[in-house]
Each structure stands twice: as structure tokens, then as C-alpha cells.
Amino acid sequence: MDDTAFSYNIDYVRTFTFDKRLEMYLKKTSGRELPTVVYPELYRKRFYEAMERYFTVVPDKWSGLGVDF
Numbered sequence: 001m002d003d004t005a006f007s008y009n010i011d012y013v014r015t016f017t018f019d020k021r022l023e024m025y026l027k028k029t030s031g032r033e034l035p036t037v038v039y040p041e042l043y044r045k046r047f048y049e050a051m052e053r054y055f056t057v058v059p060d061k062w063s064g065l066g067v068d069f
Helices: 018-030 038-056
Strands: none
Touching: none
């Protein structure tokens, strides 16, 4: 049996249109809630940071860690 685990991420991506820009601006200026829709560059940064928090890198025989054991 293979001990491989798979994880799939499903994310709905759509064009950053005027209505999304307006939504971001209104939420940002209201101060009550963080914008859920952000510029693509900020979205990419936020996504990668979240993936680093949610998934831990585990050393394996190919990473070079534990070779001397």
C-alpha cells in the first residue's frame, strides 16, 4: 500500500472587474470588515502565506535531511 496523501484545493477565480474593485474599496473604507476581494497580487501573496500556515513541509529521503541516520 502506498502511504501517499493527496490534498486538492478548489478556488473560484474570476476577473477583477469594476464591481469587485468597488466591493473591495467599500469594505476597506468602512473599517468594519476586511475585504474578501483584493487585487490579484495581494491575493497571490495571501494565498501562498495561508498555504504555508496550513501545510507543513515534511522532510523525506530526497530533501537531504536525515541522510546520516
